Amino acid sequence: MFLKLLGLLLFFTLYLAPNFFLQAQVFDLDDSTKVYTLGKDVFILPDKEGTLTIDDVSRTNKVKDFKLYRDTEDIYDDNIDVYWVRFTLKNTFPSNRMYLLKAKDVEVAYLYTPTSNGISYLRAEDGVIYPLHSRSIKMDRSACFVIPLNRFESKTFFLRIEHRTKFSKQNKEGLNALRHITVEGLASAIELSKERRYYQGxxxxxxxxxxxxxxxxxxxxxxxxxxxxxxxxxxxxxxxxxxxxxxxxxxxxxxxxxxxxxxxxxxxxxxxxxxxxxxxxxxxxxxxxxxxxxxxxxxxxxxxxxxxxxxxxxxxxxxxxxxxxxxxxxxxxxxxxxxxxxxxxxxxxxxxxxxxxxxxxxxxxxxxxxxxxxxxxxxxxxxxxxxxxxxxxxxxxxxxxYLRTEIERKNEDNRTLIEEQKTKLEKEVSERTREITKINMELVTQQEEVTRQKEQIEKANDNLKEQQGELRKAYQDINLLSDIGQDITASLDIGVIINTVYKHVDEMMDTTVFGIGTYNPEKETIGFSHFYKNGEILPYRETPIQDDRLSTWCARNKKPVFINDFDEEYSQYLEGKTRGVLVEERNSIIYYPLIQEEKLLGVITVQSPLKNAYSRSQYRILESMAAYITIALSNYDAYQTIQSAKDEIDRKNLQITDSLRYARDIQGVILPGVRRFNRTFKDHFLLYKPKDFVSGDFFWIEEYENKTFVAVIDCTGHGVPGAFMSLIGTMQLNQIVSKTHEPSEILDHLHTGIKKALKQDIYNNDDGMDVCLCSIEHLEEINRYKVIFAGAKRPLYYVNENSLHQLKGTRKTIGGRAKNNKLFEQDEIWLNEGDALYLTTDGYVDQSSPRQKKIGTMQLLTWLEQINAQPMSKQGEFLKEELARHQQYVEQRDDITLLGIRL
Known part of the structure; x- marks a missing residue:
């Protein structure tokens, strides 16, 4: 009896249950002109993960999860963007018919139609976000599907609806695509669409x-x-x-x-x-x-x-x-x-x-x-x-x-007002005419008085014109002085300065004699290197500042000399009547001291054999020009001082540069050379670019028995400090590798050795280094390579079976004062001939572009994936060119080391 019941249960499970669960609301299509809205009579299944397939949802255990739309609440969830719809259509006509299924405002939809065997499904896809040329039917902002049904045929369909864009995901409930699924005759739908376009036009x-x-x-x-x-x-x-x-x-x-x-x-x-x-x-x-x-x-x-x-x-x-x-x-x-x-x-x-x-x-x-x-x-x-x-x-x-009526009404009011004003004005004009006649008589009397005043004003105008001419000339002189000042202060050569001043002064006043004397505080003399007489330069001459002459009086007292009649006015400055040595006949003389912040720089002079040759305005011009000459002489002195300092700096810089070049040569001798690399690795590249003459990055190779040790190290800092660290690191590694061959133990010994060498437990010193270290052993009997890697804050990149992989180092640096008792770890990998290793410091990925954007690790890994099949020499050239293209004119910010090895 039990076996019979069990058999009935299996029969129900295998044959009746699927039909029971697959049974859906049947929509009888009995009117070819009617639009059937499926609405809430369809079955809905939310796809929370978005991973269900037609095979999943058509299985018995999933079909039961479909719920009738009208029986569900809050079907729309912010975290659900995929929904399955199940419905059944029946053609009630005794002939084959074509129907159009429309899913309103659906971005992406997949319609699954059962095949004749009832097991597999045919899939069709459409949606309003598909490009227009890829859609066979474009109608009413809907995903459209053509459904052929044979006479009296009934089929159960599955429709998968996806919300992809931000708009659709944010407005799922408003769009309510699950309720706007309709079915109608294909011919009537097309005809209705044409009518709709006419209306829209x-x-x-x-x-x-x-x-x-x-x-x-x-x-x-x-x-x-x-x-x-x-x-x-x-x-x-x-x-x-x-x-x-x-x-x-x-x-x-x-x-x-x-x-x-x-x-x-x-x-x-x-x-x-x-x-x-x-x-x-x-x-x-x-x-x-x-x-x-x-x-x-x-x-x-x-x-x-x-x-x-x-x-x-x-x-x-x-x-x-x-x-x-x-x-x-x-x-x-x-x-x-x-x-x-x-x-x-x-x-x-x-x-x-x-x-x-x-x-x-x-x-x-x-x-x-x-x-x-x-x-x-x-x-x-x-x-x-x-x-x-x-x-x-x-x-x-x-x-x-309304506005036109208002305007006409206001125009009529204005015409009435104008007539009233016209009558009033005629009366007022008559009265004003009588008053004007009386006023005219008074004006005749006043005109005579005005004529007399006019003559006085014309005379005053003549005086004003004369003053205006003087003001205009003064304005022109000011503009000219500004231009002259720019010419004078633009040069740092004393001869050019004096010649420029002479050229401009000669255009404005009598310069029979012209000179600029410079004061030598060490000798206490006034020296005239460019002294002009009648346009010719006289020989250089020095005068002690204590001599009894007009030039030395001006310099000692730091006061100007202004004489227009030498015989009558010399006694204001000198006790004895002393004539000039270079110029015997002179009657008009101006000396003006050149002073900056109470410091005497020199004197300027113009002299003429004529009496009263210079006016007060010309004196003021020379006074203004003296200020520019003082600036120019001060600039000349400063330039001489700066030039001397520059020469000394250039000399010392040359000494430092020579020392750095020698240090670079010493570091180059210590580092493995090209022949060492070529002998150890048949196919490799090395991109090594120190930021300065010497580098804080270094690379190390050592062969011991049947193992090859290779490392790329990034020391703290760059330049000379980094180079000293690289020398210490190389010496330590050479000593350690003779004691142990395990990369992790090598890093532990190196950590202890650096702290001891730099006495970091005693002194305030945090210098250290980041290391990428590998030991490579070729097992010829199986033709494979055993690679053991240990890293101090540096990873190892390697290519195996044309795929790029990464091994991360230990999060601990070599050296430093921080107490970190963690031991370095190591990883072991097996590689084949033709696989590749990449060892690098952080200098390559940290290089900036003109927009302050770094290359970054992800970009480097992308390039390595693209080029790993190429020979190593080609890879090195590619990475060097990409670095130059990224860097452009930006100064290198760190030492760069990148080593690629083909096994």
Whole structure:
């Protein structure tokens, strides 16, 4: 008995249970012109991980997990982007039929149709984010599938729906793609689509005509409220192009996902222009200031939502909430203005708003299946757009007529006022004529007085012209002095400075004698190296500053000498009448001291055999020029000092550079040479670029018995300190490898040796080094390589079977004061002939570009994966060229060492 029951149970499990669980709601297709909305009568299975396949969901244990949509709650989850839909269609006609399955607003959908054997499925895919050319049927912003059903045939289908874009993931519940799955006859669907395109063409044409008409009126009346209305119409038309996929069809056929990303920005701009138009049309700023600021705030909120959508925020429920809030507020304000102010344009706008908002709500209710999804309901918003345009146009026309009537009324009032003013003015003119006659008689008397005053003014003008000429000349002299000062201070050669001054002074005054003497504080003399007489340079001459001469008097007292008659005025400066040695006949003399911060630099002089040769203005010019000469002489002295210092620095720099070159040669002798590398490794490359003359990076090779030890080491710092560390490290490694051959033990001994050599337990010294160390042993009997790696904060990269791998070193550096008793670890790998090893310091990946961007470890690994099949020499050239291309003109920031070895 038990066996019979067990057999019945197995029979039910194997044959009846699958049919029981696979049984789904059957949709009888009995009307070829009807659109069947599957709605909540389908079965839904959320795919939390997004990994289920058709084989998974069609199995018995998974089919039972499908739930009837109407029985589920909160089917949409933020973390679920894939859903499976199961439904059954039955062709009730006695003939074969073709049906169209449409999944509204679905980005990616896969339809699985059972084959004749009932076991396997045929898969078809479509979605609104697929490029336009790849979709066979493009209709109603839906994923479309053609379903052929034989007569009286019934099939159970599985539909996999995916949400991929940010917009779809954020608005799953709003789009409600699971409820908007429809089936209809293929022929009637195509015909209805054609009719829809004709209607859409009419709609877009009407919106464009309304926009152009409003734009013309805006320019005609110079009224910006029409521009807001044009923006409203264009955004409504653009939104329709998005919903009807015309934007994809005509502008972005290869990037349809952009269509979704424009929904929230366009709606934001639509309501932005609506709020601005609403407040300006009703003149809220004047009649309702509070509500004017309120709608300005809504406009700003629209712009904020627009900005958020650009950075990835696409929540439609926020837009719907803002829509309802704006509609309610606008209707309340509109009704209040109509009742309170009897405002005729407000009445037209109220009618337009009621029609417009009614159309929007009918469209939204139809989308949410609150009302039947009829042809009128689906196009209610577009009909409302056109009716809004018509009502607003009537309101604008009424406003124009109202303004025209007001203008005519005001013109009539103005004509009446002008006639009254004309009569009044005629009376006043008569009275004023009599008064003017009397005034004219008084003016004749006054004119005689004015004539007399005019003569006095003309005389004063002549004096002013003379003063103006003097001022103009003074202004020209100031500009000329500025140019001269630039020429003088531009040179650092004393001869050029004196010649430049002489050339300019000679153009402005008598320079029969001209000279500039420089003061030598060590000799206490005034030396004239460029002394001109009648344009010729006289021999150099020095005069002790204590001599009794005009030049030395000027220098000793640091005061100017100004003489226009030597015989009469010399006694103001000298007790004896001393003539010049170089110039015997002179009557007009100017000496001016060159002083900077109480320090005497020299004197300048001009002399003439004529009496009264120099005016006060010329003296002031020479006085101003002395300031520039003082600066030039000071610059000359500073230049001489700087030049001497520069020569000394260049000499010392040459000594240091020679020492560094010698240090580089010593370091080069210690490091393994090219022949050593070629003898040890047949195929390799070495990219070694010290930052300075000597390097803190070094590489080390040692062969002991049948093992080859190779290491790349990065010492603390670079330049001379790093080079000393590299010498210590090389010596330590050479000693340690004779004691132990295990890489981890070598690093432990090296760590102890560096701390001891640098006495880091005693002194404040944190210097150390990062190491990548390998021992390579070739086992010829099996032709394989045993590689043991130990690292101190440096990894090892290696290529095995054309794949790049990485071994991380121990997170501990060699040396340093930090107490870290952790021992170094080692890893063992087996490689084949032709595999490769890469040892590197961090200098290569840390090199910056002109934009301060490093190469980075990931970029280096990417390059190594690309080039590992090439010979090592080619790899080295490639990495060197990429480094130069990345670095460009940026100075190298660290030592660079990169070693590649082919086993």
């Amino acid at each position: 009419f709609y877009l044409g009407a919106m464009v005509l309304l926009a152009l008409n409003s734009l013309f009126v805006s320019f005609l009346f110079r009224d910006k409220r029409y521009l807001y209305y044009v923006g409203l119409l264009l955004m409504a038309a653009f939104l329709n192009m998005i919903f009807e996929e015309y934007l994809i069809e005509f502008f972005i056929p290869n990037n349809p996902a952009i269509n979704w990303l424009l929904v929230v920005p366009v709606i934001s701009l639509l309501w932005f222009f609506y709020t601005l138009f609403f407040r300006s049309f009703l003149n809220l700023k004047k009649i309702a200031p509070f509500w004017d600021k309120f709608f300005i705030g809504i406009a700003i909120l629209c712009l904020i939502i627009l900005g958020l959508s650009i950075v990835g925020f696409h929540k439609m429920d926020l837009m719907i909430g803002l829509l309802i809030f704006t509609i309610s507020s606008a209707l309340i304000v509109n009704i209040g203005i109509v009742i309170k102010f009897k405002h005729r344009p407000a009445s037209f706008l109220l009618a337009a708003n009621i029609v417009y908002f009614s159309g929007i709500f009918i469209f939204i209710f139809a989308q949410e299946n609150f009302i039947p999804n009829s042809y009128f309901a689906m196009h209610a918003s577009q009909i409302a757009d056109i009716l809004l345009g018509l009502f607003v146009s009537l309101g604008l026309a009424d406003r124009v007529n």
